[in-house]
Amino acid sequence: MEPAPDPDVPFRWKPLPIVVVTVLGLGLPYVAAYAAIACHRLFGTPAPGGHTLPWLYAHHFWQLLVALVAIAIVRRLRPFDPGLRLPPGGRYLGAAIAWGLAFGVIMTIVDFAPDVLAHRPPNPGFPITRANVIGWTLFEGVYVGPTEEILFRSLLVGYLIAAMPGSFRIGRWRMSWAGVIVAAIFALAHIDNFVRHPSWASAGQQVYAFALGVLYAYWLEHSRSVLPAIVGHNVSDVGEYAIVFALHVAWG
Secondary structure (H helix, E strand, C coil): CCCCCCCCCCCCCCHHHHHHHHHHHHHHHHHHHHHHHHHHHHHCCCCCCCCCHHHHHHHHHHHHHHHHHHHHHHHHHCCCCCCCCCCHHHCCHHHHHHHHHHHHHHHHHHHHHHHHHCCCCCCCCCCCCHHHHHHHHHHHHHHHHHHHHHHHHHHHHHHHHHHCCCEEEECCEEEEHHHHHHHHHHHHHCCHHHHHCCCHHHHHHHHHHHHHHHHHHHHHHHHCCCHHHHHHHHHHHHHHHHHHHHHHHHHC
């Protein structure tokens, strides 16, 4: 286990580590997509389909695999702690569940405010069928957390804390600048919806993606485990989908 970053180290901007995390954060999802496309052509696995569920499962599988390979390679060049362990005493897991539920509500309001105000069933972008409800609940409640957090928090935050240490404090709360920088990259990686469909809702998605990125990085740094970030990510995402499905039952 690598030593924890020293909170007394002064923060200094270093262009190269920021370039590295930006390239990895924005580039590795594309590497995973190309790998998934190659598997489709060779073995008939799910075809590329934007936000279709089979494609998302295939793409995120490769994203997790690519992230783990990148962790192994980068650690040989610059040792860092990716937090691939259980948190001692289950630290921050309760907070991850509580904050995840709260953000699930916030995300629903941001994404579907006009529908909620009009008491209209929100449109999640796919038909509400039994298969879709089960498939999306498993994807958002189990699958998406590890496949995104091991890339953005374990790899990027872990590496950047080691390469560019230094923290800031607000009251009694302290965290590394690395977590904030990666949170901005995390939000940028989700900007495609804003580019394709600019709106107040898609702009709000960028804001809550950044806020969640900061929160996940804080848990990683202080628990020295990526598990709270994974749990928080899963709970917030599946919480929003559960509310959407419930509103379809109530208002559909």
